[in-house]
Amino acid sequence: MVGRRGDMAPEQMAEGAEGGVPLPPPRPLDAIDQDILQMLQADGRASIRSVAERVHVSRANAYARINRLVEDGVIRGFGARVNHERAGQGTSAYITLKIVQNSWRTVREQLRQLPGASHIALVGGDFDVLLLVHTPDNRSLRELVLTRLQAIPEVLSTRTLLVFEEEDLEPQG
Incomplete structure (x- = not known):
């Protein structure tokens, strides 16, 4: 299997949940990936530096891991948790x-x-x-x-x- 999405055969790709964007087959997540996910779920605005320090990897490694999680469709996006009542949606x-x-x-x-x-x-x-x-x-x-x-x-x-x-x-x- 080739590491780039564009080089994969159609049968190797899964349809993305967001409407047809092909995703590569899921790769196993290690403990560091799981820690990064947990940290970003708690604070989607966390800096690469703080993520790297918390999971004990270099900034380049943290950056590459987050990019891979996004490209693989594990991370679907970053957003704000909204208090709907205070936002006029009571x-x-x-x-x-x-x-x-x-x-x-x-x-x-x-x-x-x-x-x-x-x-x-x-x-x-x-x-x-x-x-x-x-x-x-x-x-x-x-x-x-x-x-x-x-x-x-x-x-x-x-x-x-x-x-x-x-x-x-x-x-x-």
Whole structure:
């Protein structure tokens, strides 16, 4: 196997979760990679220098490892953890959807366009899709469910679970 993505045969590449960008086959992560991931999950703004010092490698090694984790699709991006209530999105809900069989890709693309959609998952069980949304208020949530979601032809039914309180779990470190 060749180390550069462009030199891999199509059968060696997996489709990326973000919509068709081919990814190389996953490589095993060692303890240093795991430590880097844990550190960046706790603080995505950590400098290369602080990462290198914490995991006891050179800055060049830390930089190369982080780049490899990004290129391999292990790290999908860097972002801010948002307090949705303080950001004007005080109403949160999990919405379960039953959809037409084999319509996941079509429905997923339409759900991505919804304002406030935060997480979409295809699941097994009594329903097909689990959607997390954040909206400014209950009126906006009602509009999203009754007008936007139920207008998608492949959506057979929905159930809305209002979130009373939520907490993002911080990585242990």
